Amino acid sequence: MGLIAGDVHEVPLVDDLKRTQIVQYAGASGDYNPLHTDEVFATQIAGYASVFAHGMLTMGMTGRAVTDMLGHDRLTSFGGRFTAQVWPGDALTARLTVDEARDDVVRVSVSTVNQDGVEVFAGYATARP
Amino acid sequence: MAFARAIGDASPVYYPSAGNEAPLAPPTFVQASAQWDEGYSLRPKIGEQWWGSGRTAGGAPPSATGGGGGTGLHAEQHYEYHRPLRVGDVLTSSVQPGRTWEKEGRRAGKLLFAETVTEYRDQSGELVVTARSVGVRTERPVQD
Numbered sequence: 089m090g091l092i093a094g095d096v097h098e099v100p101l102v103d104d105l106k107r108t109q110i111v112q113y114a115g116a117s118g119d120y121n122p123l124h125t126d127e128v129f130a131t132q133i134a135g136y137a138s139v140f141a142h143g144m145l146t147m148g149m150t151g152r153a154v155t156d157m158l159g160h161d162r163l164t165s166f167g168g169r170f171t172a173q174v175w176p177g178d179a180l181t182a183r184l185t186v187d188e189a190r191d192d193v194v195r196v197s198v199s200t201v202n203q204d205g206v207e208v209f210a211g212y213a214t215a216r217p
Numbered sequence: 218m219a220f221a222r223a224i225g226d227a228s229p230v231y232y233p234s235a236g237n238e239a240p241l242a243p244p245t246f247v248q249a250s251a252q253w254d255e256g257y258s259l260r261p262k263i264g265e266q267w268w269g270s271g272r273t274a275g276g277a278p279p280s281a282t283g284g285g286g287g288t289g290l291h292a293e294q295h296y297e298y299h300r301p302l303r304v305g306d307v308l309t310s311s312v313q314p315g316r317t318w319e320k321e322g323r324r325a326g327k328l329l330f331a332e333t334v335t336e337y338r339d340q341s342g343e344l345v346v347t348a349r350s351v352g353v354r355t356e357r358p359v360q361d
Contacts, residue, residue, distance in 0.1 A: 102225060109223070116223035118251035121259045122269035132274035135358040143291040148224030148245040155244060160230045160301070166244050167295030167349070173359060 091157075091194055091217075095186040099153035101200065103179045105141060110176070113145040143170035146180065146209050150200045153182035158194060158215035168198060168211015179203040184213075191217065220246050233304065242302040245294075247337050247346050250310055290359070292330060293351035299344045308337045308345060315349065326356025 102109070107127070114125050119142055122129040130139045147168065154166055174180065180200055188195040194217050200209040221231035221243050230241045251257045258278070261267040268278045302308075315332030322328040330353050337346040 109225070113223040116220040117249050118254075118257065119248075119259050120261060122267075122275060126269040126275065128270035129268075129275040132270075133276065144245060144248050144294065145224065147294055148220075148226075148243065148248075151244045152224065152226040152228070155226075155228070160228060160241050163244055163298050163301075165295070165297050167293070169293045170291055 091186045091189045093186050093189050095189075097153070097157055097184045099156070099182045099184070101149040101153065101180040101182055105174065105176055105178045105180070107139060107176045110139060110141050110145065113142055113148070117142065117144060119144070138176060140176075141174040141178075143174075143209075146170065146174050146200060147211075149180065150182045150198060150209055150211070153184060154196070154198060154213045157184055158196065158213060162215040162217075164193070164214045164216060166198075166211070166213040168209050170208065171210050172202070172206050172208045174202065174208050178208075180208065189217070193217070220249055239303045239305050242304065242306075244296060244298070246302060247296075247308070247310075247335075247348055248294075250308070250335075250337070289352050289354040291350070292353040293349075295349040297347040299346065302337075302345055306345065307340045311336050311338075322355065325359040328356075329354045 111125050114120050123134055123136070124139055124142050127139050130136045151166060155163065180202055183199045183201065185197045186194065187197055194215050196213045198209070198211040198213055199207055201207050218232055224243060224245070226243055229237065231243055233240050251260065269275045313334045315334050317331045320328045320330065330351055333350045333352070335348045336344060337348070339345050
């Protein structure tokens with residue numbers, strides 16, 4: 089793959105996330121929690137400022153940056169924590185840093201941030217080179 | 218394919234075409250296994266009341282605990298891939314509860330964490346993906 093420890097890739101994931109994409113993800117994943125799809129419920133019942141994205145939509149979008157960098161059939165692990173909510177209108181960027189590039193494994197740190205620089209997903213991925 | 222569209226991934230490896238009869242699945246695809254889970258609580262069920270808004274703004278879900286809508290949030294997700302997943306694979310999952318722990322949160326009061334480990338095996342019993350999920354129930358809605 090030609091990756092070297094210390095390489096950093098920044099990948100724009102979405103600009104101005106739309107509520108419709110959140111609904112589209114609800115349909116594709118099967119998670120219809122009204123916190124993500126129902127503005128009236130999310131604001132009036134649950135007490136949030138608006139609906140917000142499924143963590144797994146953020147991780148799914150981040151996964152595109154990961155597989156574009158490491159290969160679509162070579163991943164051995166991908167994981168992380170959801171560290172802040174993602175709201176409609178947000179712009180997300182994934183930052184991938186190669187921590188280790190050996191003959192048998194590549195290890196990458198994954199950090200997805202919003203337009204204010206707040207980290208929304210903090211994770212890692214490994215792949216076979 | 219619908220899943221790849223929803224996460225905004227246009228990579229041709231995920232879409233069927235001449236020469237790509239068995240497309241790959243995106244790395245977070247097994248999340249869609251909820252579609253086949255008859256007991257899944259976050260999908261409206263035929264003949265049962267749903268707790269989202271309609272004539273009213275909605276209410277608490279049947280299993281409500283804690284604040285912020287009562288359904289809990291997704292705190293962590295980890296996947297181990299044993300081989301790539303392709304269209305045509307038939308997966309069977311087995312779910313094991315994992316650890317549970319408690320923490321005092323700065324933004325949402327008391328936090329109750331619970332881990333779930335799901336193994337996805339293919340038609341020949343071979344392990345394809347191991348998923349470890351951590352859910353959190355919060356005392357209050359998360360404050361930014």
